[in-house]
Amino acid sequence: MSGVQLRKLGALWRLGVAEATAYRTSLLVWVLATTMPLISLVLWRALARGGPIGDYDQAGFDSYFIAAFVVRQLSVSWVVWDLDGQIRTGALSALLMRPVHPVAHHVMINLAALPLRTALAAPVAIAVLLVTGGMSITTNPVALALAIPALVLAWCLNFLTQLAIGCLAFWLTKAAALYDVWIGAYVVLAGYLVPTSLFPAGLAEVARVLPFHAALGFPVELLIGRLSSAQALAGIGLQLVWLVVIGGIAALAWRRGLRAYGAFGA
Template identity: 85%
Template structure:
């Protein structure tokens, strides 16, 4: 490996260690965050009760158990919070210090977010285990080809969430509180991602539209793949849609970052 390659690897490793240290220092905040994302488990209780007298659509009680437990897991593994960090750094001028480091600030944020996921998952594990014991378990796909797709699909879901937040966070270059706009996105995510209701249970027409949006690509699609509700063809099409949204939102984030830095520098920050 070349010296430049070793240098990049050492920088990434240093960022990972920094992220792990920060996550450990703020583990109480992470635990609060985990508990704040238990909405799918609340939905599980509701839909399980509604399905007691018979299936609803193509979901019976066990189907709802599997879906919402998987939604809870996917939410933990695809989470990002760069929008709040970037919004604060731009408004307070902290970004200037990041720009002077030999590592791109976006890489800094990506590694900080990724390195916290193991601890976040560990904190969420007791909650998930308790629900598993209470409901009797979860059914996941047994198809080896589909199982092989789980990790890349989750990685793409995380990347979609990350670049979305990055694009919105960059609005802080021009707006006083850009992170507040993310609440609008998050509201649409909760409704349209399959977070509260599987999108297959949406009214005809709305279901088809919802399944084409980035919200579903970041949550509902990975959940349905994990619990074995998709064919190989549907899985491949879903990954293609994830890639389309990742490229589109990533390009938007790149433009917002480039133009925002010009505005940031113009003010002498």
């Protein structure tokens, strides 16, 4: 990557930080809107008071749902809403005229908000840690080495999924509404409300190979030490498979969408 390209990306990063700072109240609302794992923690902790549920006791639920909250904060994206609005209003045309690819623009804008989002979420996570007594972290060296890559891939999966759905705005009036369907499935199948290992037999196996689990449940289980080295490596492999599949769909939708966009003279 050339120095010119790095300077362009740096400028986008600074723009993203400025936007996140300017809209910090909205960002805080977004953080609070993703506290469902902490609500689930209270519920499952109470249910486990009389004894373990499946392979989770109270401490296990504490670790799982605190980690789920953290992973969700670090892997969030909102490109689907930005892209949907830009396509519908024609604002995408201005992005296409810039010397930086529009997708790179969205990547940097989304990433630049993560530090502030993390800072806003930290007091919530710390408060829960103090109330519950903390969470366990894996001591498996393989899992520890894979934790950061797993989080990065989780973010990439969420971003590319939203990009693919956002590209549907090239043909549909309100593509972002379709993301509500995806997020509904995500909430149920990703391990967001209940660990997938507690799903009924059959459903658990299916859920664990879907992209929803790859984007949340897998990195959570990796962080809290519920996966062997072999399972951790297999999980990273599955993340990469879904990254290629969803990335290919997003790239195809982008290329064909731009042709449709240009055909209307936008």
